[in-house]
Amino acid sequence: MTLNKELEHNFVELLEKHQNIVHKVCRLYTNNYDAHNDLFQEITIQLWRAFPKFRGDSKFSTWMYRVGLNTAITLYRKSKRTINTQEFDTVQFKISAEDYDDTEEVQLKLLYKAVHQLNDIEKALVFLYLEDKSYKEISETMGISEVNARVKMNRVKTKLRTILNP
Amino acid sequence: MDELELLKKHWQKDGVEDRQLTSKQIYPMLLKKSSSIVKTLFYISIGELAFWVLINTFPFFMSDTYRKNVETIYGDSLGLTILSFLSYAVIVLFVFLLYKAYKSISVTDSAKKLIENILKTRKIIKYYVVYNLVIASLSMLSGFYYASKNDPGLVAKLDTLNDTKLLFVSLLFIVFTAIFVLIIWLFYKLIYGILVKRLNRNYKELKKLEV
Numbered sequence: 569m570t571l572n573k574e575l576e577h578n579f580v581e582l583l584e585k586h587q588n589i590v591h592k593v594c595r596l597y598t599n600n601y602d603a604h605n606d607l608f609q610e611i612t613i614q615l616w617r618a619f620p621k622f623r624g625d626s627k628f629s630t631w632m633y634r635v636g637l638n639t640a641i642t643l644y645r646k647s648k649r650t651i652n653t654q655e656f657d658t659v660q661f662k663i664s665a666e667d668y669d670d671t672e673e674v675q676l677k678l679l680y681k682a683v684h685q686l687n688d689i690e691k692a693l694v695f696l697y698l699e700d701k702s703y704k705e706i707s708e709t710m711g712i713s714e715v716n717a718r719v720k721m722n723r724v725k726t727k728l729r730t731i732l733n734p
Numbered sequence: 735m736d737e738l739e740l741l742k743k744h745w746q747k748d749g750v751e752d753r754q755l756t757s758k759q760i761y762p763m764l765l766k767k768s769s770s771i772v773k774t775l776f777y778i779s780i781g782e783l784a785f786w787v788l789i790n791t792f793p794f795f796m797s798d799t800y801r802k803n804v805e806t807i808y809g810d811s812l813g814l815t816i817l818s819f820l821s822y823a824v825i826v827l828f829v830f831l832l833y834k835a836y837k838s839i840s841v842t843d844s845a846k847k848l849i850e851n852i853l854k855t856r857k858i859i860k861y862y863v864v865y866n867l868v869i870a871s872l873s874m875l876s877g878f879y880y881a882s883k884n885d886p887g888l889v890a891k892l893d894t895l896n897d898t899k900l901l902f903v904s905l906l907f908i909v910f911t912a913i914f915v916l917i918i919w920l921f922y923k924l925i926y927g928i929l930v931k932r933l934n935r936n937y938k939e940l941k942k943l944e945v
Contacts, residue, residue, distance in 0.1 A: 576764065580757045587760075591753050592745075604753075612760065613768045614841050621842070635841050638848050641936055643770035643841065672740065679741050688932070689939040692845065697738065698745040711846025716943045728737055 579619050582628050583612065589629060590615075592699075593636040596683065596691050603646070611639045633696065634709050641688045682731040690724045697721060772839055772852060774929065779832055779859045786866045787825065821869070828862045849937045856930055863922050867915050874911045878904075 583590075590611050594604045615635050622631055683694055689710070696706045706721075707714040835855040841848065881888050892900060 576761075580760045580764075583760055584755065584757045587755055609763055609766055610768060610770065612763045613766060614770070616764045617768075618841050631842065634844075638841050638843070638845055639770070641845055642848050642852065642933060643772060645769055645771050645774065675737075675740060676744055679737055682737075683741070687939060688936050689845075689943075694738070698742050700742070709844060710940065711844030712940060712943045720943050725736070725738060732737060 575620065579616060583615065586629050586632055589632045589699075590636050593640050593695065596695055597640040597644075597688070599684070606646075607640060607644055610644050611636050614639045614643060630705070633699070633701070637692050637695065637709065641692060678732055679728070682728050685731055686724065686727065690720075690727070693717070693721055693724055771929065771933065772836070772855075775852070775855060775859070776836060778925070778929075779855075779862075782859055782862060783825065783829065786862075789870075790821065824865065828858065831858050846937075846940045849933055849940070852933060853930070853937060856926060860926070863919075867918060871911050871915050874914070875908065878907050 590608055591604075593611065594607045598604045598607050615632065618635055622628070683691065686694065692710060693706065696709060701709075703714050703717050703721075707717040710717065712720075832855065835851070835858055839848065839851045839855065843851070882892055883889070892903075895903065
């Protein structure tokens with residue numbers, strides 16, 4: 569196997585194993601299936617391009633968080649294709665606030681909907697938080713101080729509470 | 735329970751199982767072209783460079799009359815040679831700065847650093863456009879002034895005008911130059927305004943966290 573083929577093989581194997589990270593980024597930053605696939609494609613290209621410089625001194629998954637979020641927040645431009653499929657919102661979250669009851673499932677759907685209303689940076693913080701990352705790692709990924717990451721995270725929680733209980 | 739804790743409980747397994755890709759599906763994805771903002775900025779900057787280089791040199795090489803006119807009006811002055819040399823030096827400088835700026839953009843930097851580097855690149859293109867607009871308006875105005883003194887045809891025409899009409903013609907020319915510059919500037923603002931709107935918004939949000 570040539571060196572290039574070997575690199576490609578390693579990369580695809582790693583991506584296949586850790587693809588859920590990319591899917592979750594896509595789910596957070598897009599509203600429909602086509603856009604999800606489009607962003608997944610772009611993140612894959614960015615990961616593949618940066619892969620030769622990946623030294624393995626950090627975990628592949630940790631490295632993926634950074635490239636994935638950077639692509640979603642900064643590099644990705646919506647595809648020119650006219651995207652005309654059903655939005656996730658109508659497929660998954662049919663329940664409106666009036667039908668709200670206390671079951672966990674309903675609460676979850678509303679929560680997802682609320683998270684979708686956050687801005688790009690807030691979504692990134694929530695994502696890393698949900699992935700159980702330390703504030704140190706969150707601060708390094710975003711390029712802000714650890715204290716500020718904590719403060720902002722608390723504000724995001726308050727914001728989510730306000731969206732859920734207006 | 736904290737809202738996010740509830741979400742966290744379900745986060746790992748929710749909604750992505752049905753989207754799993756096999757390695758066979760991933761391989762072709764590596765060959766697709768990127769549509770990232772960096773790539774778009776890169777093409778636009780190449781376009782900007784080419785546009786101004788063409789604007790400056792195209793008429794000179796394409797039209798014999800234009801070349802002869804320039805030569806009779808301005809002659810073989812040393813000043814013009816130095817100016818042309820300087821303008822090419824500026825282009826080389828901008829190409830170098832742009833190259834350096836693009837090289838510094840890395841997807842593995844922190845989100846803030848990445849946005850900063852992209853915005854820095856955009857700024858270099860902006861300076862290049864401002865530089866060209868200043869030079870374009872200066873050369874239009876000085877060209878008109880120089881021609882009004884040295885171009886026999888124009889001198890004869892201007893001689894027939896009285897002072898008020900002369901002032902009017904000069905003002906008209908200044909207004910025309912200003913409109914020309916303004917249109918290009920607005921066009922440029924529109925393109926980049928749309929392109930980096932989201933980038934600026936996210937950068938502001940990150941900066942806000944530092945206060």
